[in-house]
Amino acid sequence: MTGVSGTASACDVCLRRSWLVARLIGHIDLAWSAKRGRAGLLALTDVALIAALAGAERARVETEYAHFDAHAARQRCAAAGVVALCRCDERYPAALEDLPDPPAVLYVYGEITRFLRVAAGDRVAIVGARRATPYGLEQARALGRGMAAAGLTVVSGMALGVDAAAHAGALEVEGATLAILAGGPERPYPATKRQLHERIAATAAVVAEMPPGTRARRWCFPARNRIIAALARATVIVEASERSGSLITASLAADLGRDVAAVPGLVTSPLAAGTNALIVDGARLVRGPQDVLELLFGAAAVALAPAPARDALEPDLRALLDRVRAGCDTVAALAANGGAVDALLAGLAQLELRGRVRRGPGGRYVATS
Amino acid sequence: MPVVLARVVTFAIDGIDPRLVWVEVDIRPGLPAFRIVGLADAAVREARERVHAAILNSGFEFPARRITANLAPAHLRKVGPGFDAALAVGLLAASGQCPVEGLDRWAVFGELSLTGALRACRGGLTVAEGARRAGIAGLIVARAGACEAGLVEGLEIAAVEDLRTIAALLAGGEVPPPPEPEPQPAVGAQALEEPDLADVRGHDLPLRALEIAAAGGHNLLLEGPPGTGKTMLARRLPGLLPPLTRDEALEVTRIHDIAGLSRRGGLAVVRPFRAPHHTISPAGLVGGGRPPAPGEATLAHHGVLFLDELSEFSRPTLEALRQPLEDGHVVVVRGQQALRLPTRLMLVAATNPCPCGFAGSDRPCRCAEHELLRHRRRLSGPLLDRLDLLVTVARPTAAALAKPPTTSSAEVGARVLAARERQHARLATTPAHCNAQLDARLLRTHMRLGGRAASALAAAYDRGGLSARGHDRVLRVARTIADLAERDAVELDDVLQALTMRSRDVLDDAVAA
Numbered sequence: 036m037t038g039v040s041g042t043a044s045a046c047d048v049c050l051r052r053s054w055l056v057a058r059l060i061g062h063i064d065l066a067w068s069a070k071r072g073r074a075g076l077l078a079l080t081d082v083a084l085i086a087a088l089a090g091a092e093r094a095r096v097e098t099e100y101a102h103f104d105a106h107a108a109r110q111r112c113a114a115a116g117v118v119a120l121c122r123c124d125e126r127y128p129a130a131l132e133d134l135p136d137p138p139a140v141l142y143v144y145g146e147i148t149r150f151l152r153v154a155a156g157d158r159v160a161i162v163g164a165r166r167a168t169p170y171g172l173e174q175a176r177a178l179g180r181g182m183a184a185a186g187l188t189v190v191s192g193m194a195l196g197v198d199a200a201a202h203a204g205a206l207e208v209e210g211a212t213l214a215i216l217a218g219g220p221e222r223p224y225p226a227t228k229r230q231l232h233e234r235i236a237a238t239a240a241v242v243a244e245m246p247p248g249t250r251a252r253r254w255c256f257p258a259r260n261r262i263i264a265a266l267a268r269a270t271v272i273v274e275a276s277e278r279s280g281s282l283i284t285a286s287l288a289a290d291l292g293r294d295v296a297a298v299p300g301l302v303t304s305p306l307a308a309g310t311n312a313l314i315v316d317g318a319r320l321v322r323g324p325q326d327v328l329e330l331l332f333g334a335a336a337v338a339l340a341p342a343p344a345r346d347a348l349e350p351d352l353r354a355l356l357d358r359v360r361a362g363c364d365t366v367a368a369l370a371a372n373g374g375a376v377d378a379l380l381a382g383l384a385q386l387e388l389r390g391r392v393r394r395g396p397g398g399r400y401v402a403t404s
Numbered sequence: 405m406p407v408v409l410a411r412v413v414t415f416a417i418d419g420i421d422p423r424l425v426w427v428e429v430d431i432r433p434g435l436p437a438f439r440i441v442g443l444a445d446a447a448v449r450e451a452r453e454r455v456h457a458a459i460l461n462s463g464f465e466f467p468a469r470r471i472t473a474n475l476a477p478a479h480l481r482k483v484g485p486g487f488d489a490a491l492a493v494g495l496l497a498a499s500g501q502c503p504v505e506g507l508d509r510w511a512v513f514g515e516l517s518l519t520g521a522l523r524a525c526r527g528g529l530t531v532a533e534g535a536r537r538a539g540i541a542g543l544i545v546a547r548a549g550a551c552e553a554g555l556v557e558g559l560e561i562a563a564v565e566d567l568r569t570i571a572a573l574l575a576g577g578e579v580p581p582p583p584e585p586e587p588q589p590a591v592g593a594q595a596l597e598e599p600d601l602a603d604v605r606g607h608d609l610p611l612r613a614l615e616i617a618a619a620g621g622h623n624l625l626l627e628g629p630p631g632t633g634k635t636m637l638a639r640r641l642p643g644l645l646p647p648l649t650r651d652e653a654l655e656v657t658r659i660h661d662i663a664g665l666s667r668r669g670g671l672a673v674v675r676p677f678r679a680p681h682h683t684i685s686p687a688g689l690v691g692g693g694r695p696p697a698p699g700e701a702t703l704a705h706h707g708v709l710f711l712d713e714l715s716e717f718s719r720p721t722l723e724a725l726r727q728p729l730e731d732g733h734v735v736v737v738r739g740q741q742a743l744r745l746p747t748r749l750m751l752v753a754a755t756n757p758c759p760c761g762f763a764g765s766d767r768p769c770r771c772a773e774h775e776l777l778r779h780r781r782r783l784s785g786p787l788l789d790r791l792d793l794l795v796t797v798a799r800p801t802a803a804a805l806a807k808p809p810t811t812s813s814a815e816v817g818a819r820v821l822a823a824r825e826r827q828h829a830r831l832a833t834t835p836a837h838c839n840a841q842l843d844a845r846l847l848r849t850h851m852r853l854g855g856r857a858a859s860a861l862a863a864a865y866d867r868g869g870l871s872a873r874g875h876d877r878v879l880r881v882a883r884t885i886a887d888l889a890e891r892d893a894v895e896l897d898d899v900l901q902a903l904t905m906r907s908r909d910v911l912d913d914a915v916a917a
Contacts (some may be wrong), residue, residue, distance in 0.1 A: 123591045164775060195773060235629075366608070367608070367801070371804055376612045380609070381896075381900035384864075384899075
């Protein structure tokens, strides 16, 4: 059965499958944490899934499954402003079929035609630590900006930190960006990213495997990561500690034969341990957007348009910026090498006003790229 | 025996203000009884027992009749043991054991011991102030509390040891003068124990912020990991402020005397520094309770209120600070009474950058996301609007610790004083006292912004890093920086420095998405 062209409408079977996964969300959560991994759970057939997980609830789930009301499910989607796109629809992203367990239905929050246009382009995932450093945030933002400016679609998970910075970077140049959420797509998660959620939905789309109204469980995040990894041609990791969820995305991407790249960090920084290890293991080292483009399109890749010419800095501001770049990132550190505090403060404000540095938490300055 | 009525003047303390109270004693034939009426609290009702014993132990006679003492006006709640002496004097006068004539020359204030000795009690200075305002010639107080009372000029002080001396004095005996006050440093001189900026190493930016805060009266937020010296820096702020004037010193002493905090027998010489714990209640912070008492904000009047761990204070407590910060006083309403308490203070708040304290420092932050969110939410809101300056206090480097001090409190204090005088001269015709009190309208009339300064500020505003309110805060701080540099026009550098020290409008998420 194929989807009706024009108006997207998922088929009953896929909707039922999607409903079942959401119905068993708690059972999957238990099984997932017990087995420490998904171990093909989501690749099971409906009947096998019920048999494996429902336990004492089995009879009830089977009855509900038998009486599944697809019409009501479609109404719930419509009420939430969400469009369901199922595997049987030819417009379902082909990249997801590379997964052993592709989601039966993609729930799209945002206009479906825009999603299809955005999803048709080349996609790059930019993911990383939630509690990123100012350096990581700046790199993520710059990569998001660069990829979007080059006409690529930035895919990420809208989490705090690197993910949100990558989305924000793409939006800065009015580029395309897709957010893949762990829960229902119409529900901003984390809730503080409500504005970002709205902006992404208005310019491209927010997508999820879970039907509207679903609250994400722990397992939903690694499950979501598989969608990010599969959708993107290349996955770039910006800052990840040794046990970061971003590394799951990286290994999923590698398993699918996608390119993996990472932004290096200080060897002493815990948030660079994961990314530096990826580079040692063969991930492409990324110094900036150009490196990602070369990874995707080869050395002959069209060079990015040169960065907008920046006004030349006076010699003393230039020197100050160089010291910030060299790692003197707080006023205290800058003042320790002598020099009047007044002049220092004024200089930093100048640099900030001209967009050459940004002030991060803890009063740390980071040079923008 | 004829009915005799005696009236003695004393004072009740209402919040921090003296209220004149008449103690009327009526003795008439009947079953022996001693009743006190007139909205008296437990301590006043217990005065019966103390007065009874004190009169007998002083060798007087306690009339075995029906005695009624009334504390007027009856609507005013009377608190504390300070009415003992007035009750005893009234009783002696009413029973003919001391003259009634000439009683109205004196106000009487003090607690009685069972032996008849007079003890000093809290609020002596306020009572003396009340007596002077009411035009009463003299005040009879305990010798131990006479020094404070003696700070009020134009009032004769009788410093008495016991009830017997009072009776002798009223019968025409000589007035015992108050003891010589202990030698005091002159008003304005810094006491030696005040912490000095000369002890501070490697905090160049926070030092500069303290100087600007002191010069313009700006409230200040210090942010930094634990143990970097936020409290140490805040403690040095009172020493940078201009010395207390005599009127301010009297007010501070009066408030602290009522709260039982004053050092015995002298005028306050240093500005108060109050650092309440974050578990404090709203009433504890701004005043209230039953009976209504001044809170920490009033105790910090003319000084510095320091709130360490700002994000740990309860939201109602922080909300309660808005009126005091805005108006310089707080009105506490309890039952039928409205109490106005002065709260002209500088607020210094300190906070860790995150609950574990290490975000943005060299050590990794260990907080969960929901903790970070809670921390940010606590630190947002209207109170933050009142904090003009935000500086990060970082751990000083070892090299900086080994260096000689860069400045001293006296040096900075002199610059602050000069800057304050410039502000006074400029703001003489306005209700504002310092730059921090400039509202949007005053800012427009008192700011001469150089062309380049204006365009820098406009650029910052257009970049979106500044709200309209933040814009005004930067202007106020820039005005103070120019005052410190003894310039009339605010120039580019002033605005740039103010921008670097601006407090954030929303404690950002580094990614403002």
